[in-house]
Amino acid sequence: MSTQGWLQILVYCAVLLALTPPVGRYLHRVFASPEAPLGRLGAVTERALLRACGVSPAEQTWRQYAGALLTFSAVSVLYTYLLQRVQVQLPLNPAGLGNVEPSSAFNTAASFVTNTNWQGYSGESTMGYLVQMAALGWNNFTSAAVGLAVAVALARGLTRPAPAGDAPATLGNFWVDLLRGIFFVLLPACVVYALALVSQGVLQNLDAYVELTTLEGAQQVLAMGPVASQEAIKMLGTNGGGFFNANSAHPFENPNGVTNFLQMLSIFVMPAGLTYAYGLMAGNTRHGWAILASMGLLFLLGVGVSYAAEAQASPAFAGLAVAEDGGNMEGKEVRFGIANSALFATVTTDASCGAVNSMHDSFSALGGLVPMVNIQLGEVIFGGVGAGLMGMLIMVLLSVFLAGLMVGRTPEYLGKKIEPRDIKLVTLYILIFPLVILAFTGWAAVAEYGVSSLNNAGPHGLSELLYAYSSAAGNNGSAFAGLSANTLFYNVTLGVAVLAGRFWLIIPALAVAGTMARKKTVPPSPGTFPTDGALFTVLLTGVVVIVGALTFFPALALGPLVEHFLGAAGKVF
C-alpha cells in the first residue's frame, strides 16, 4: 500500500461526499413534486412525452404500480431477445456478426433488463452496433430508471401521510417516474459525460474495425464502435455491461486515470444522492446521512481489506525471481495499479454495477472475497441506482423492528407502526436472495455440466460458481470471469437467477410500500427509536452484516477462506 494510493481513495470519498447533497436535492426535485423540474421547458417536455406514450399521470396503488413495472419489463425482455435473434438482418453491423444463439440471447435479455448486465458473451465478437445501442444501451437507461422508480415508490410509501377517508393508498405513477428518471436525470447527464469520456480517448464511431500491421509486422484488428455513449450510461445507471469483453479494463473503454476516476464516481453518485433525497422526503436529512454513514463504513472496510490483500505478492509467484513489492498484478492494468483496481472492485460490487477495471478472478483469495461479500450483503452498500436504496430501506425496517423488540414495544418507523404483515414481507425479501444463490451454486457444483465450465481447480473453482450466482441474483453482473458461462445450463440458470433477484425482491418491496402508505402517522414518543444518530447507524450496519454473514459464511469458508490458508501454505491446484 502507498500514500499515493490512499490519497486517491480519500480524494474519491471527498468528491463523492461533496456531490451527495446537490445530487440529492435535484433527485428530490425530480421525483417528490407533482410538477416536472426545469420550469416551463420541463413541463412542456413532460407533457409531450406523456402524450406520445398515451399515459395518464394518475396516482397508482402498489398493485397497479407493480403491474405496470412488470408489464414494461416483460416487453423489454422480449424486445431485447428478438433484436439479438435477427441481428443479421439489421443495419450497422460492419463486422457482419451473426444472430445470437437462443439461450445466450435470453440470458442477455434477462440480464440487461434487470440492470445486471452479466455477460456470457464477448461484446466485440457477438453484438453489432445497432444491438449495442438500441437494445443493450437502451436497457441501460430503462433498467436504471425502473430502479429509481421502485426506490421513490417505496420512499413515498414510507414517508407519505395516510390517505384521507376511504381513498386508496397510492405510490405515484410508474410511467411518470420512469420517464422522469430517463429524460430529466440520466439522459442529459450522459450526453455531457459521454463527451468527456471521448475527450480522454474513449471510442465513439460507427466505423468498420481497423486492420493494421504492427511495428513488428504482425496483423492486428482493432474493434471499433459507439463506446462512450454506452459507457456513460453503463456507469451512471450502475449497469456495468461492457461494450468489449474486458469491460472497463479495456483501454478503449477506460483509457486513463481521469476516466477511471469519473467511472468510479459515476457508479456511486446516484445511490449516494438518493440517500440525501430520501432524507428530504422523510423530512429529516440526518436520517439520510445516517443511512449513508452505514454504507460508508462498510465501503471503507471493503476498500481497506481489498487494497491490503492485493498489495501482497500472489502465492502463485512465491519463490520466483519476481519482485514482491509490486503486489498482485495478474489481471490488472498498469495505468490503474493496485489502489485503483482494489477501489474499483469494491465500488462496483458495493453498488450493483458490475463493471470491472481488473479481473476479480485473479485477485488474491481475500481480495476476491471482498467483492463477493459485498454482493452477498444484498447490494445495499450504496447499491444499484434505486435498487440499493430499496434494499437498504428493507434493512432499515428490520433494524427498527429489532430495536423495538429489544425494548418490548411495537416498533414504529417515521411514525408508522411496523406490523406482522410488514415483517413477513421483509423476511420474504431477505430469504429469497440467499435461496436463489445457494441452491443454484449447489446444483452447479455437483453437476458434470456445471463443473466442466470451471477455469480454476480447487477451492477457487467453488468461488467461481458462488460468485456467478451471487452476481446474478444480486443483479451485479461482474464475474470471476474464468467460468465459461456461455453454455445452455449457465445461460438458463443465471438468467432465471437474475430475474428472481430482481422481481422477487421488487414485488415484496412494493407490497411493503403499499401497506405502509395506508398507515396513520403517530407522533414520536420517548420510546421511539431515533433513526438519525450514530446508534442507528451502528445497528443498521450490524443488521446488514449479520444477515449476510450468517447466511453465506459456510459457503465462503469452503471457497475463498480455505484458498487463502492453502495458498499461504504454498499449495496450488
Added chain:
Amino acid sequence: MLRTLLTSLRVTGLTVLLTGLLYPSAVTALAQVLFADKANGSLVKDDRGRVVGSALIGQAFTHAGYFWSRPSAAGAGYDALASGGSNLGPTSKRLRERVTADAARISAQHAGATHIPVDLVSASGSGLDPHISVAAARYQLVRVAAARSVEPARVSTLVDSMVEGRDLGLLGEPRVNVLRLNLALDTQFGAVH
C-alpha cells in the same frame, strides 16, 4: 391489462428512438466534430505515415531491440478482437507454471539484472495493456541498448523522457507506453529490421 401492455409498447418505442438511436448518434456526431482523433481510436503513425497501431492498444514485441509488453491473455496475445485476462486465480497451478517459465526466459536474457518487475510477468485484465511500469522499462533498457549497440545511458534518457506521470498529477499510476517508446527508439536510433 391490455391498456398497460399498449402503454409499455409505446414507451418502449419512444425511448428506443430517443435513448437507443438519437442519443448515441448525436454523441457520435459531436465526438467526430470535437475529438475526431480520440473518437476513432487514437491511431499512431510511424515516420512514413503508416498506421502502426493505437496509442491505447498494446502490441506484442519479441525483438531484443524493442521494449517488451506484458504477457497477454487476449487470444494468441494482443488480439484486439478477444480482449480479456487469464482469469487464473492465486492458487492456480497453470498460473504458477506460466510465470515460472516466463520468469526463467526473461531472467536468462537479462543477465545481472535483479528481480523482474511483477507487471512484466503478469497478464493484464484487458490483454491489451499498452503500458508497462517504469520499473519494467528500466529493467529492459540494458538489453535493448545492447541489441541496438548504443550506450545504455542514451536509452535510459529516452525512457525517462517517455514516462507518463499520474493523470492530473494525482490519478492512476506512472507508466510507459510501449508502442510510443519503441517508435521513439526507431526514430532516434534507426529501425531494428
